[in-house]
Amino acid sequence: xxxxxxxxxxxxxxxxxxxxxHSVMQGAVDNAIPGIDADCGGECACATCxxxxxxxxxxxxxxxxxxxxxxxxxxxxxxxxxxxxCQIQVTAALDGLVVRMPEAQH
Amino acid sequence: xxxxxxxxIAGAGHAGGSAAAFLRQYGWQGEIVLVGEESLPPYQRPPxxxxxxxxxxxxxxxxxxxxxxxxxxxxxxxxGTRVTGIDRAARQVRLGDGSTLDYTALILATGAHxxxxxxxxxxxxxVLALRxxxxxxxxxxxxxxxxxxxxxxxxxxxxxxxxxxxxLGADVTVIEREARVLARVAGPELSGFLAAAHAAxxxxxxxxxxxxxxxxxxGRAAGVRLTDGAAIAADAVLVGVxxxxxxxxxxxxxxxxxxxxxxxxxARTEDAAIFAIxxxxxxxxPHYDHRRxxxxxxxxxxxxxxxxxxxxxxxxxxxxxIPWFWSDQYDxxxxxxxxxxDTAVSVVRGDPxxxxxxxxxxxxxxxxxxxxxxxxxxxxxxxxxxxxxxxxIAPGALEDSGxxxxxxxx
Numbered sequence: 001x002x003x004x005x006x007x008x009x010x011x012x013x014x015x016x017x018x019x020x021x022h023s024v025m026q027g028a029v030d031n032a033i034p035g036i037d038a039d040c041g042g043e044c045a046c047a048t049c050x051x052x053x054x055x056x057x058x059x060x061x062x063x064x065x066x067x068x069x070x071x072x073x074x075x076x077x078x079x080x081x082x083x084x085x086c087q088i089q090v091t092a093a094l095d096g097l098v099v100r101m102p103e104a105q106h
Numbered sequence: 107x108x109x110x111x112x113x114x115i116a117g118a119g120h121a122g123g124s125a126a127a128f129l130r131q132y133g134w135q136g137e138i139v140l141v142g143e144e145s146l147p148p149y150q151r152p153p154x155x156x157x158x159x160x161x162x163x164x165x166x167x168x169x170x171x172x173x174x175x176x177x178x179x180x181x182x183x184x185x186g187t188r189v190t191g192i193d194r195a196a197r198q199v200r201l202g203d204g205s206t207l208d209y210t211a212l213i214l215a216t217g218a219h220x221x222x223x224x225x226x227x228x229x230x231x232x233v234l235a236l237r238x239x240x241x242x243x244x245x246x247x248x249x250x251x252x253x254x255x256x257x258x259x260x261x262x263x264x265x266x267x268x269x270x271x272x273x274l275g276a277d278v279t280v281i282e283r284e285a286r287v288l289a290r291v292a293g294p295e296l297s298g299f300l301a302a303a304h305a306a307x308x309x310x311x312x313x314x315x316x317x318x319x320x321x322x323x324x325g326r327a328a329g330v331r332l333t334d335g336a337a338i339a340a341d342a343v344l345v346g347v348x349x350x351x352x353x354x355x356x357x358x359x360x361x362x363x364x365x366x367x368x369x370x371x372x373a374r375t376e377d378a379a380i381f382a383i384x385x386x387x388x389x390x391x392p393h394y395d396h397r398r399x400x401x402x403x404x405x406x407x408x409x410x411x412x413x414x415x416x417x418x419x420x421x422x423x424x425x426x427x428i429p430w431f432w433s434d435q436y437d438x439x440x441x442x443x444x445x446x447x448d449t450a451v452s453v454v455r456g457d458p459x460x461x462x463x464x465x466x467x468x469x470x471x472x473x474x475x476x477x478x479x480x481x482x483x484x485x486x487x488x489x490x491x492x493x494x495x496x497x498x499i500a501p502g503a504l505e506d507s508g509x510x511x512x513x514x515x516x
Contacts, residue, residue: 029171030171030172030175031175032127032130032131032175032178032179034131037408039404039405039408040152040404040405040432041150041152041153041404043152043432043434044483045432045439045441046405046430046432047487067439067483070483070484070487071483071484071487073484073487073512074484074487074488074491074512074515104425106424106425106427
């Protein structure tokens, strides 16, 4: 299973294996990793699973669609590498992915 | 000798399951016992009227957390039973099997139940409600191509089921008591738009219609007779006329209830050791002069789960949220934020004919109180911030699609 590193805003790291086909959001929620709320359960409706994709991985996480882009652009801490973790599907190519969480999701 | 610290959560729905997870995230080291009436560990209910009903979601994806989560997080699941009584003086609950458990703190997450219909025939086989997975399975079995479904109640559940039932090829009629669908929960602009969308998908909507009786044939529901005498044939009848809070347990324990268990911004009841979260509560709304309201939504369940877990763990509570929820019907993504108390003006931004627009509801001082977005996620996100800030915006500026809402959120 691909290993994904989640880094909390305070710097604490969590390395977990996430099954193929799950989303990066599910990987955090299923392992009780703080910093990703995922209120809507992965429907791209709430923007509470905002993460910053490590720049080295941006080429492999794909690009957000229009809905995700407009949702995430309103996060107070949005940056160029902002994504909604529910919209990133885990593939073998993402083994080693590093994402960082913002200070707050709301 | 003192007992080990233990949190008991009564109710294993979205609120209860989330509270257990947040308690661990926030560092609670003692026992957590999650008591649930259903046989399933906590699962997500929103898909039950949508993807799950259409057969597009796997059971695994419905689960709030994977099965191993509870063992790993040392959360004890007591499923298939319920808390039947609370002894507040002894800080002890009684379970369905007669056993008792002591608590350090108790979280009531008992949810809500479908408001029952009281007309003759309401208890016939084939008269369904939709609150849980078993209900959804029963409803799905009734939704084959050509089967006739009559939905009593044009609220969100009724309309979501109507859309899913049409996708499955069923013949659908919605009966609404008020003059328009979503009369209690949405503005007339959204009601009108959605009624037209459902009509375009072949749903018959009958408004201003009272139900006199559920008609029976061979001991099963076979139709609905309206108060004007008209009869509508049905193979199944779904009743979606609202939900009532499950507050009997709290009420019996002497906790104040009024359309829900009364709680504060820490989700605490009158008893400092008892919290209540989710659909069963009536809570203050800080963005609306702290007026009390009962919210039935996943975001509210999660917010109150955080409030209770934070209070128990001695952490600062979450930043108060603007109430919001979402719905999916056909290819329409609906996102609603805020509550339209005391609105004076409604402004439509975007073009309903193009299927993408947002309705803003303002008070007499042009303060943005609430909004309803249809396939307009950017307007939803911006609008939610306007509501949170209590922003006053001239209706003309909201209406003008040429003005970027982001520039107004400041």
